[in-house]
Amino acid sequence: MTAYEPPADDLTPAELGLARHLALLLQEEPATGGGALVARVVRAARWQEAVREPLVLVGNVAGILADAVRLVLGPVEHPTGPTERGTDPGQGET
Amino acid sequence: MPAQSQATEPDEVLIERTLQGELSAFEGLVERHRAVVVRVAARIVGSDAAEDVAQDAFLRAFHRLPQYRGNAAFRTWLLQITQNAALNTLAWSRRRPADAVDDAPEPHDTDPVRQPVTELERRERQRRLELKLRTLRPEYRSLVVLRDLEGLSYGEIAQVLEMPIGSVKGRLHRARAELIELLRNNTYDWELPA
Numbered sequence: 264m265t266a267y268e269p270p271a272d273d274l275t276p277a278e279l280g281l282a283r284h285l286a287l288l289l290q291e292e293p294a295t296g297g298g299a300l301v302a303r304v305v306r307a308a309r310w311q312e313a314v315r316e317p318l319v320l321v322g323n324v325a326g327i328l329a330d331a332v333r334l335v336l337g338p339v340e341h342p343t344g345p346t347e348r349g350t351d352p353g354q355g356e357t
Numbered sequence: 358m359p360a361q362s363q364a365t366e367p368d369e370v371l372i373e374r375t376l377q378g379e380l381s382a383f384e385g386l387v388e389r390h391r392a393v394v395v396r397v398a399a400r401i402v403g404s405d406a407a408e409d410v411a412q413d414a415f416l417r418a419f420h421r422l423p424q425y426r427g428n429a430a431f432r433t434w435l436l437q438i439t440q441n442a443a444l445n446t447l448a449w450s451r452r453r454p455a456d457a458v459d460d461a462p463e464p465h466d467t468d469p470v471r472q473p474v475t476e477l478e479r480r481e482r483q484r485r486l487e488l489k490l491r492t493l494r495p496e497y498r499s500l501v502v503l504r505d506l507e508g509l510s511y512g513e514i515a516q517v518l519e520m521p522i523g524s525v526k527g528r529l530h531r532a533r534a535e536l537i538e539l540l541r542n543n544t545y546d547w548e549l550p551a
Contacts, residue, residue: 276550277537277549277550277551278533280537280547280549281505281536281537281540281549282505284482284540284547285505287482287483287486288486288487288490288506290479290483291483300395300408300411301387301388301391304384304387304411304412304415304416305383305384305387307412308380308383308415308416308419309380311419311420312419
């Protein structure tokens with residue numbers, strides 16, 4: 264095993280000590296999933312890819328229907344609130 | 358295409374083939390990068406959730422592959438997705454190990470032949486350090502993991518975290534200081550000079 268080399272930064276003595284401690288974590292690699300992870304990812308990618316196009320199609324159709332309904336019903340009029348000057352047109356005037 | 362020749366093909370070729378609908382090419386990319394993705398995920402969210410985060414990251418990458426422009430290396434782009442997925446998982450679970458857990462000794466095999474004292478001590482330090490690392494705020498944790506454990510350059514980290522290199526350096530300095538402070542406040546003596 265080669266000696267641990269801390270990152271080539273300008274390290275303070277405490278940071279250098281920390282780097283040596285962190286090297287402990289490098290000695291024990293976490294499990295990396297193995298072939299099972301690869302198989303799971305590929306399986307999920309396959310079915311998600313398969314349903315993606317139909318879902319996009321359904322979304323597009325829903326969008327077209329919503330536009331059509333909006334056209335048939337006409338533009339929706341939003342009730343207007345009080346004006347910035349207040350509800351009473353004469354308010355504040357002398 | 359046989360897996361052996363796929364293993365030697367550059368990422369760009371595998372990406373291109375994936376975009377043309379060849380799922381086996383994407384499998385090659387997953388196989389090639391799974392170790393670093395799971396490692397980074399494990400060090401940010403812990404080993405229990407690491408595989409789920411890795412799977413999530415690979416699937417996000419798969420769906421966003423058409424948007425990959427090649428400005429950064431594929432590994433850097435993938436690590437950006439991984440760290441975002443890991444941070445989302447953390448935000449979702451709000452898991453922050455308490456200090457009380459840190460100070461509790463881990464049950465271990467006490468057979469002196471199989472577990473020499475030095476080995477036990479090394480493993481205990483490793484475990485405590487891992488817990489302390491996970492106590493760091495997530496954005497600092499990512500920096501320490503990417504720089505001090507994965508050895509990414511400042512430029513790569515800047516791309517992963519989408520921030521200027523100057524910010525990476527400044528935050529990394531603060532992240533290390535915070536971790537040092539956490540270790541100093543621990544009952545275990547980490548012998549960190551002032």
